[in-house]
Amino acid sequence: MTGPSDNLPVTGGVATGALVTRALALRLLVSVLDRHNLLDEAFERVVAGTDLEARDRAFVRRLVTVTLRRLGQLDAVIGHFLDRPLKGSARRISHILRLGAAQLLFLDTPPHAAVATMVELAGRERSPALRRLKALVNAVLRKISREGAALVARQDAARLNTPDWLWQSWQTRFGPATARKVAAAILDETALDLTLHPAADRDALARRLDALTSPTGGLRLNARGRISDLPGYHEGLWWVQDAAAALPAQILAPRPGETVLDLCAAPGGKTAQIAAAGARVVAVDQSPRRMARVRDNLQRLGLTADLIAADGAAVPLDTAVDRVLLDAPCTATGTLRRHPDGKWIKAPADVAAMADLQARLLAAAVDYLKPGGTLVYCVCSLEAAEGPDQIARLLASGAPVERIPVCSREVHGLGEAILPEGDIQTLPFHGSGMDGFFISRLRRL
Numbered sequence: 001m002t003g004p005s006d007n008l009p010v011t012g013g014v015a016t017g018a019l020v021t022r023a024l025a026l027r028l029l030v031s032v033l034d035r036h037n038l039l040d041e042a043f044e045r046v047v048a049g050t051d052l053e054a055r056d057r058a059f060v061r062r063l064v065t066v067t068l069r070r071l072g073q074l075d076a077v078i079g080h081f082l083d084r085p086l087k088g089s090a091r092r093i094s095h096i097l098r099l100g101a102a103q104l105l106f107l108d109t110p111p112h113a114a115v116a117t118m119v120e121l122a123g124r125e126r127s128p129a130l131r132r133l134k135a136l137v138n139a140v141l142r143k144i145s146r147e148g149a150a151l152v153a154r155q156d157a158a159r160l161n162t163p164d165w166l167w168q169s170w171q172t173r174f175g176p177a178t179a180r181k182v183a184a185a186i187l188d189e190t191a192l193d194l195t196l197h198p199a200a201d202r203d204a205l206a207r208r209l210d211a212l213t214s215p216t217g218g219l220r221l222n223a224r225g226r227i228s229d230l231p232g233y234h235e236g237l238w239w240v241q242d243a244a245a246a247l248p249a250q251i252l253a254p255r256p257g258e259t260v261l262d263l264c265a266a267p268g269g270k271t272a273q274i275a276a277a278g279a280r281v282v283a284v285d286q287s288p289r290r291m292a293r294v295r296d297n298l299q300r301l302g303l304t305a306d307l308i309a310a311d312g313a314a315v316p317l318d319t320a321v322d323r324v325l326l327d328a329p330c331t332a333t334g335t336l337r338r339h340p341d342g343k344w345i346k347a348p349a350d351v352a353a354m355a356d357l358q359a360r361l362l363a364a365a366v367d368y369l370k371p372g373g374t375l376v377y378c379v380c381s382l383e384a385a386e387g388p389d390q391i392a393r394l395l396a397s398g399a400p401v402e403r404i405p406v407c408s409r410e411v412h413g414l415g416e417a418i419l420p421e422g423d424i425q426t427l428p429f430h431g432s433g434m435d436g437f438f439i440s441r442l443r444r445l
Contacts (some may be wrong), residue, residue, distance in 0.1 A: 029064050032344070064086060071340075244436070273358055274325065282306045330354050331350050423440040
């Protein structure tokens with residue numbers, strides 16, 4: 001894939017490497033905001049085939065992530081210095097300004113480097129009309145370098161960086177004070193949480209990784225860089241899993257010898273938890289490509305599972321199972337700390353579409369269970385329609401299930417995450433930072 005700003009190497013006093021990374025960041029931002037591609041998938045496509053060093057890959061990812069995380073603030077600052085919004089084809093210049101402002105205001109990039117590279121990018125646009133806006137980019141970014149920090153200091157960051165529909169959704173569900181805490185928490189950088197293999201020596205591994213205990217019993221570290229370079233990775237002693245994402249399998253409490261169906265299993269962290277507990281796991285995901293990732297992860301960990309690429313609502317089982325874990329597809333609004341692209345490419349229509357899919361999978365999950373079997377339903381979403389409303393609708397339908405309330409001990413003392421009905425809703429500010437997960441446990445009658 002090529003773009004208007006990709007004609008490198010560069011002359012004119014700008015370091016080639018610096019311009020390469022900014023040009024890739026521009027392509028990535030365009031892919032997310034204009035084409036509504038997920039950041040993770042777009043990143044792999046954009047950097048594929050490049051010979052970027054790990055440090056430069058990390059910079060591209062970090063620059064775009066920060067730009068998306070702080071997009072509302074950046075647009076407010078940029079708008080302060082523009083006479084009129086940049087529309088139509090000039091939207092590419094808006095993206096260049098956003099990347100430049102992010103470097104100046106949130107990444108501590110030296111002003112001369114941030115301004116010079118972004119001006120050079122503007123000057124390399126194919127359209128003569130856009131190239132003429134090079135002077136505008138220069139003027140606006142220079143003003144931001146002088147006056148932008150003062151503007152940022154007066155901003156309501158939580159509100160500016162939250163789209164209206166999400167702000168209203170969270171206020172309706174959680175109330176104004178909690179909604180604001182959620183919106184502020186998703187602006188924080190994320191730590192790296194690990195779940196440990198039963199064979200791992202926790203204390204020794206914590207020392208090797210310079211890690212602390214995570215809010216749900218794993219390890220938490222602030223490491224950056226390549227995951228595969230961290231101690232214990234190649235020995236299969238741990239896997240990456242957010243603290244909140246570790247809870248559903250813990251609440252399911254699989255036992256040795258049981259058969260457990262893990263629906264929508266990729267990338268496999270919960271599958272690994274169930275297998276490590278000694279249960280036989282049947283892991284299902286509709287995507288063969290994603291199932292290949294589950295297989296690779298299990299192989300590294302020395303764990304096994306039966307892998308099936310199939311629709312989660314039509315799994316070919318010979319007999320009913322003891323337990324089912326349904327980590328359903330969702331809008332993932334609980335993971336916006338790590339995936340800020342979701343704020344700008346999701347909409348209320350996506351919530352409704354996901355809710356319909358979740359209801360279909362949930363009904364099938366009940367059918368897969370033996371009488372007396374346990375079902376854990378979870379989504380990494382903060383939207384009521386995808387969480388508590390799903391369980392309320394299932395129970396109201398007369399489905400042969402009853403709720404098994406979760407107690408504080410089962411969630412490592414995170415009592416604030418327990419809802420009155422006994423379900424769980426973790427929020428991004430819980431436990432010094434974690435994903436937002438809704439979890440409900442049910443018993444088949």
